[in-house]
Amino acid sequence: MHNIVKLVAQRMALGLLVLFIVSLIIAAGVDALPGDLCQEMQGQSATAETLEACRKEIGLDKALPLRYADWLGGILKGDFGVSLANGRQISELIGSRLGNTFFLAGLAAIISVPLALALGILAALYRNGIYDRGVNVVTLSSISFPEFFIAYILILWLSVNWGWFPSLSNVGGDTPLAERAYKSLLPALTLTLVVVAHMMRMTRASIINLLASPYIEMASLKGMTKSRIILKHALPNAWAPIVNVVVLNLAYLIVGVVVVEVVFVYPGLGELMVDSVRKRDIPVVQACASIFAATYIILNMTADILSIVTNPRLLHPK
Amino acid sequence: MSSDGGKGDLLLTMRGLRIEGQSDEEWHEIVKGVDLDLHRGEVLGLIGESGAGKSTIGLAAMGFARPGCRISAGEIVFDGVDLMKASESTKRKLRGVRIAYVAQSAAASFNPAHRLIDQFSEGPVEHGVSGRAEAESDARELYGKLLLPDPDRIGYRYPHQVSGGQLQRAMTAMAMACRPDLIIFDEPTTALDVTTQIEVLATIKNIVEEFDTAAIYITHDLAVVAQMADRIKVLRFGETVEEADTATMMTSPQQEYTKTLWAVRSFKKEPIPAKSKEPLVSVKNVTAAYGAVPVLHDVSFDIYRGKTVAVVGESGSGKSTTARVITGLLPPREGQVLVNGEPLPGDYRHRTKAQLRHAQMIYQMADTAVNPKQRIREIIGRPVSFYLGLSGRRLEERIRELLSLIELEPDKFIDRFPGELSGGQKQRICIARALAAEPEFIICDEVTSALDQIVAEGILRLLDRLQRELDLAYMFITHDLATVRAISDEVVVMLKGRIVEQGPREEMFTPPHHEYTDLLLSSVPEMDPHWLDDLMERRRRDGMMASTSTS
Known part of the structure; x- marks a missing residue:
């Protein structure tokens, strides 16, 4: 156990370092965007004087390193700063949106992860059969369509034609859980269709990859049933690659859902970020991007740790 | 224990067993009509x-065929159950x-x-x-x-x-x-x-x-x-x-x-008279470690031109690590390696091309030691052009010469891929690759362990011939004492990273031995069917089992 604590501590330290580097890149990237908030707000009526006054007022006249240092100092104190566009606290602005994004991602994950694992395990069990081919065709098709296309198809059938679900997911802070889940179900289904294929195929491939191992042959020669061989002998050794793909997809569910959020007018973080980029509201963009980066880092770290915990060689050293 | 006395009735019978294996979309027969009877307790x-087809037949006794194999004909009956028809x-x-x-x-x-x-x-x-x-x-x-x-x-x-x-x-x-x-x-x-x-x-x-x-x-x-x-x-x-x-x-x-099959162990090389008094390679007081784990402790021995030193020991005794130190893959903590009296840099990256050329390696797994995507021409040609700078027609000639040297027909083999060769042929290619550098000294790391006895014997004879013709020195790493007996001039016995005994072959195989050498020698199975029982009896008496049963 001691080793694992040490390893996790190392990974965390590395994660923080990566986060710091990412924040530098974001700051540089955002700075490289053409135009700024003042130009955006004043539009055609801008003059050199008004622009300068505006920049001075919101601190845009300072050099990039200085602005970055201010921002970093604030973050370390837990202060994300204020939005340049409307003067609201960013933490407040992001708070509810972040909750919404996590809720949608969580809902999609609860549906898609068990589904993908089950489909993958069954595909490995009945490999090269009709079921296997069928499930491959279906999941590959669903991943090949753009998300907004799937979203509109689902809206057309499940919402417009049959009227089962609302096409707008306008959830608010006080929406009760059941209603929230009901309203978020269509975007969650869309996301499920997008991510299931990866996870299912990786589950199938990782298991099949192991079926040529001598210990699988041994299990057959001990007279074990096919399903027991897959579940008890292959799956426990296949976790590492599966977990990694699952985690990548979870990260996608959190950071890659902008299009789906826009289609369903779902008030999530992606929508906020796109909006803020348009307005050149740099502190908000920076905060969103940092949160997304942190999500990736934390999830990947989780994948690493899970790969270790599921590997007896690392968990039980000699 | 004889087959006709006290044993029970028939437990397993196979009649006309045929098993096919698939390769390149075609089915080939691997077991061609084998009959087998086994009585209870036999x-x-x-x-x-x-x-x-040994393993294939063994698995067929369980009604099992590996993926890519199928039992195509015959009868397998286990205690009254027909395994060919059973669900x-x-x-x-x-x-x-x-x-x-x-x-x-x-x-x-x-x-x-x-x-x-x-x-x-x-x-x-x-x-x-x-x-x-x-x-x-x-x-x-x-x-x-x-x-x-x-x-x-x-x-x-x-x-x-x-x-x-x-x-x-x-x-x-x-x-x-x-x-x-x-x-x-x-x-x-x-x-x-x-x-x-x-x-x-x-x-x-x-x-x-x-x-x-x-x-x-x-x-x-x-x-x-x-x-x-x-x-x-x-x-x-x-x-x-x-x-x-x-x-x-x-x-x-x-x-x-x-x-x-019975005669296979008969090969024994003729002793070569000593030619020089100065050692070609000397390993002097080498101590080495992987990270903090010490693996070699104060290892010293000499290898003479035209002679073979066999390094024997169990896995983990430090045989291959010694080879890694000599080739410079693992710089030693203490001590050094001398070639012709000159010390070599510990790290291969600091050695000159000439120094690298003089020590070549042949590995145990010929399968993994050659690049499967390269033709034999490239595999052997690379060291020729790298070390000797030959190209064009002279390179081609040299490759053909090397192939003839290892008794493979140049025209037939030069454009093949390793996948089209048998295990023994692949090992010959590895030998040719080592020879390509025109070395004075070759380290053979368990080169025959993965081969059948008859094929292995062919490799040993080839190595022996090459040694005589080219005046090569070998360091022969092995755990097989029969091989040691066949090819060595000098023997070094290693245990847990230390040399426990060394000396000329005849001395090593004649008592008295070091206790560990004795254990090694007495553990080599002999043809006598009573050998194991007798040995166990003897060891029980000596109480040696108690001290070694934890291995």
Whole structure:
């Protein structure tokens, strides 16, 4: 156990370092965007004087390193700063949106992860059969369509034609859980269709990859049933690659859902970020991007740790 | 133990068994009409080179064919059940319960994700033979019978926490879990060191006798099969060559092929007179470590031009590490390596091309030591152009010369890929690649261990011829004492990173020996069918088992 604590501590330290580097890149990237908030707000009526006054007022006249240092100092104190566009606290602005994004991602994950694992395990069990081919065709098709296309198809059938679900997911802070889940179900289904294929195929491939191992042959020669061989002998050794793909997809569910959020007018973080980029509201963009980066880092770290915990060689050293 | 006396009725019969394997979309026959009878409590030895179909026949006795293989014709009857006609579920219920299997590599055949005792109990519990608690207590008892250390607790370890010899015994225990009528042993000791092998052999033999289990014992090692089997069946290219009870087979084999198998260990090189007094390579007081783990302690020996030094020891004794120090892959902590009296830099990156050229390596696994995507021309040509700067027609000529030198026809082989070659031919290519640099000194790391005896002998003869013609010095790493006896001039015996004994071959093989050399020598199986029993008896008297049973 001691080793694992040490390893996790190392990974965390590395994660923080990566986060710091990412924040530098974001700051540089955002700075490289053409135009700024003042130009955006004043539009055609801008003059050199008004622009300068505006920049001075919101601190845009300072050099990039200085602005970055201010921002970093604030973050370390837990202060994300204020939005340049409307003067609201960013933490407040992001708070509810972040909750919404996590809720949608969580809902999609609860549906898609068990589904993908089950489909993958069954595909490995009945490999090269009709079921296997069928499930491959279906999941590959669903991943090949753009998300907004799937979203509109689902809206057309499940919402417009049959009227089962609302096409707008306008959830608010006080929406009760059941209603929230009901309203978020269509975007969650869309996301499920997008991510299931990866996870299912990786589950199938990782298991099949192991079926040529001598210990699988041994299990057959001990007279074990096919399903027991897959579940008890292959799956426990296949976790590492599966977990990694699952985690990548979870990260996608959190950071890659902008299009789906826009289609369903779902008030999530992606929508906020796109909006803020348009307005050149740099502190908000920076905060969103940092949160997304942190999500990736934390999830990947989780994948690493899970790969270790599921590997007896690392968990039980000699 | 004779085949006609006290043994029971027929347990397994095979008639006209034919098995096909698929390669390149075509089915080829690997087993071509084999008949086999096995009585209750009898041990049948199946012997032959690789490709003889031994394992395939062993698996067929369980009604099992590996993926890519199919049993195409014949009859397999196990205790009244026709395995060719039986349903998958009928066969499944026999496997593990009445017919069990012990695989060659226990390390690969135990599931790394589960503890040993869980894998032991799985069979009895899933087949409804006994409950979990009962199975566990039985496991502890069997672990004890198989002389595993700490039998009450060893089962709660994971496979990677247990040594190879222990795993092989744990696997035998697992096969015994449901007290089967028949166990298939598929080369169970081939992957083990000679000192470990003997303990596993002895425990397997005892437990099979104790439970009166019938067994099919598959091996390519004659001396081993002589110890284990009541009856021996010799196979070649999927056909029976001959079959007889062990004593008859050992003393008077009838077929020519069997006689060549028996004669294989006869190669012994003629001693070469010493030519120079100055050593070509000297390893001086080398101490080396992987990270913080020390592996070599104060190792010193000399290798003379035109001579062979055999380095012997069990796995983990530091043989290959010594080779890594000499080639500069592992810089030593202390000490140095001298060539022609000049010290070499410890790290190969600091050595000159000429220094690198003089020491070449040949590896155990020819399969993995050549790039499968390169033609033979490139594999051999690369060192020729790199070290000697030849190109164009002269390069081509040199490659052809090298191929002739290793007795492979240049026209036939030069444009082939390694995948189109047999194991022995691949090893010859590796030899040619080493020769391409025109070295004075070649390190051979277990070069014959992965080969059949007849093929291995061919390689040894080739190396011997090359040594005479080119005046090469060899450092020959091996754990096989028969090979040492065949090719060495000098012997270095290593144990736990130290040299325990060294000297000329004749001296090493004549008593008195160092205690460990004695253990090594006495562990090499001999053809005499009573050898194992006698040796165990002797060691029990001497109390040596007690000190070595933990290996």
